[in-house]
Amino acid sequence: MSYYKILIVEDDPVIREQLRLLLAGSGYQAQAVADVPAAIRQMESFGPHLVVLDIGLPGASGLELCAQIRSVSNAPVVFVTSSNNDLDELNSILLGGDAFITKPYNPAILLARIASLLRRAYPAAGEELLRWKGAVLHPESGKLEYQGRTVELTRNEQKILWYLFKHAGTICPRADLIDFLWDNQLYIDDNALSVHVSRIREKLNAIGLEGFIQTRHRQGYLI
Amino acid sequence: MKHWRDRLPAVVVNLLGLTALVLFLLAGGNGPGTVALVAAVWLGVLAAWLAGSCLLEKRRLKALLAQAEQLDERYLLAEILPPPATAEEAVYRRLMQMAEKSMLEQVGTAQRERREYREYIEQWIHEIKTPITAGKLLCENDRSPLSREMLAQLERITHYTEQALYYARSEHTEKDYLIREIRLADMVHGAIADNKYLLRQNRVEIMAEEMPGTICTDDKWVRFILDQLIGNAVKYRGPSPRLRFASEERPGQICLMVEDNGIGIPAADLPRVFEKGFTGQNGRAVHSSTGIGLYLCKRLCDKLGIGLEITSREGAGTAVRLIFTVNDYIAGAI
Numbered sequence: 001m002s003y004y005k006i007l008i009v010e011d012d013p014v015i016r017e018q019l020r021l022l023l024a025g026s027g028y029q030a031q032a033v034a035d036v037p038a039a040i041r042q043m044e045s046f047g048p049h050l051v052v053l054d055i056g057l058p059g060a061s062g063l064e065l066c067a068q069i070r071s072v073s074n075a076p077v078v079f080v081t082s083s084n085n086d087l088d089e090l091n092s093i094l095l096g097g098d099a100f101i102t103k104p105y106n107p108a109i110l111l112a113r114i115a116s117l118l119r120r121a122y123p124a125a126g127e128e129l130l131r132w133k134g135a136v137l138h139p140e141s142g143k144l145e146y147q148g149r150t151v152e153l154t155r156n157e158q159k160i161l162w163y164l165f166k167h168a169g170t171i172c173p174r175a176d177l178i179d180f181l182w183d184n185q186l187y188i189d190d191n192a193l194s195v196h197v198s199r200i201r202e203k204l205n206a207i208g209l210e211g212f213i214q215t216r217h218r219q220g221y222l223i
Numbered sequence: 224m225k226h227w228r229d230r231l232p233a234v235v236v237n238l239l240g241l242t243a244l245v246l247f248l249l250a251g252g253n254g255p256g257t258v259a260l261v262a263a264v265w266l267g268v269l270a271a272w273l274a275g276s277c278l279l280e281k282r283r284l285k286a287l288l289a290q291a292e293q294l295d296e297r298y299l300l301a302e303i304l305p306p307p308a309t310a311e312e313a314v315y316r317r318l319m320q321m322a323e324k325s326m327l328e329q330v331g332t333a334q335r336e337r338r339e340y341r342e343y344i345e346q347w348i349h350e351i352k353t354p355i356t357a358g359k360l361l362c363e364n365d366r367s368p369l370s371r372e373m374l375a376q377l378e379r380i381t382h383y384t385e386q387a388l389y390y391a392r393s394e395h396t397e398k399d400y401l402i403r404e405i406r407l408a409d410m411v412h413g414a415i416a417d418n419k420y421l422l423r424q425n426r427v428e429i430m431a432e433e434m435p436g437t438i439c440t441d442d443k444w445v446r447f448i449l450d451q452l453i454g455n456a457v458k459y460r461g462p463s464p465r466l467r468f469a470s471e472e473r474p475g476q477i478c479l480m481v482e483d484n485g486i487g488i489p490a491a492d493l494p495r496v497f498e499k500g501f502t503g504q505n506g507r508a509v510h511s512s513t514g515i516g517l518y519l520c521k522r523l524c525d526k527l528g529i530g531l532e533i534t535s536r537e538g539a540g541t542a543v544r545l546i547f548t549v550n551d552y553i554a555g556a557i
Binding site for chain 1: 349350352353355356357359360361363364366368371377381399400401412413415416417419422423426428429430431441443
């Protein structure tokens with residue numbers, strides 16, 4: 001999926017490990033360190049594309065580390081802190097931080113922030129197309145193409161198909177799919193999801209993609 | 224004339240003295256004319272002294288009272304009084320200063336204890352956020368029906384901790400805000416995302432309409448207010464809960480409406496919902512009512528200059544409107 005490398009600097013062992021797992025699960029190469037000296041070493045040897053930085057580190061503050069990072073790298077820095085006071089936020093911006101997120105954060109929001117910072121810092125050449133079994137999804141123009149025939153998708157249909165394409169070949173549990181849709185501002189329940197999927201199926205049938213989305217009873221959808 | 228009464232002993236002594244003198248003079252063979260003259264002079268001087276000193280005293284005390292009226296912290300009165308005129312006043316002055324000193328010490332101790340307690344609460348809240356975050360990440364990495372239920376509970380815990388934090392902080396908000404231009408839609412969707420599992424576990428249907436406006440405010444305070452409103456909508460939900468977010472533009476204002484179809488608030492309770500600790504009829508029915516959420520919302524809105532209106536019909540639902548003033552300066556520049 002993605003080759004981006006992310007460095008996590010976090011002193012709490014559980015958060016450090018779980019955040020690493022979360023990022024690894026989202027297709028990033030993630031490494032996690034607990035303190036400032038290790039972080040500086042990793043900046044050189046690992047060369048991350050983005051740093052997730054806790055402000056309240058033992059010893060030195062994350063803000064100082066940010067200034068040090070800035071002297072060697074232009075990688076975006078996401079600050080994470082449990083003290084939501086505005087002075088820290090202001091300092092983090094002044095020192096070159098790119099985003100400021102307060103604990104307890106919503107993991108989906110953190111991931112969205114990371115993805116958008118990476119997109120901005122490292123603009124990809126052209127549109128990322130998603131392909132599976134001969135069907136091509138154009139996420140930006142909202143079209144699905146199959147054997148020269150295209151169909152227009154609504155924004156909501158696009159979101160559902162994007163998730164299925166990203167997890168092509170695996171069964172997507174309905175609850176996970178709904179989680180994803182909620183994170184993307186489509187607030188639907190189980191029944192509404194079924195309605196949306198059946199509409200997508202009609203559109204797919206019209207361009208000859210029959211049986212593209214399969215329903216696995218009690219498990220979810222599979223393409 | 225109370226001052227006159229203070230002079231009563233002196234007047235009585237004078238009259239006794241005068242009587243004694245008159246008797247003595249009469250006994251000494253002085254004519255009644257001379258005696259009457261002496262008595263008249265004595266009485267005249269006495270009356271002049273009485274009137275003059277009463278008048279002066281009255282004026283002085285009036286000035287003191289006026290001075291005290293002007294003072295903001297009246298307990299510091301002993302510091303600004305003019306120098307004592309009599310030995311008795313000097314003693315009273317010392318007594319006042321002793322009382323003032325001991326009271327200042329007491330107030331100082333109380334203030335310090337209060338500040339230390341508040342700082343402890345703030346620190347505690349920052350610390351509790353670490354395990355909450357860890358819990359959220361653990362659940363996120365191992366999604367199952369159980370972990371979703373857990374995430375909903377973690378969101379509730381977050382509501383309560385934030386409430387405590389903002390309660391501890393609400394008295395000095397002026398030191399802690401950062402006004403920025405924020406898209407209304409981003410803020411609302413962020414608040415929904417923060418309450419995703421709570422809303423889903425309770426099968427709340429979300430209707431978020433297009434909200435094109437931009438407002439200038441502090442993101443985290445308004446997010447807190449929205450969190451509390453969402454929390455209330457879940458707590459006081461009806462059988463098939465629905466929560467609608469919509470914005471409405473009025474001249475010079477943008478209004479964000481948060482409307483639910485929950486149990487509503489009885490008309491008799493409605494005027495009092497922003498009072499601290501007020502739980503009303505719904506509070507007796509739903510045991511987790513604290514009477515703090517809406518009170519804090521109102522307080523923060525007042526500090527941030529946001530209008531807060533609530534309308535409700537019992538059994539039909541509640542609508543809360545947050546009214547943001549659009550900055551004239553920005554609007555005027557266009």
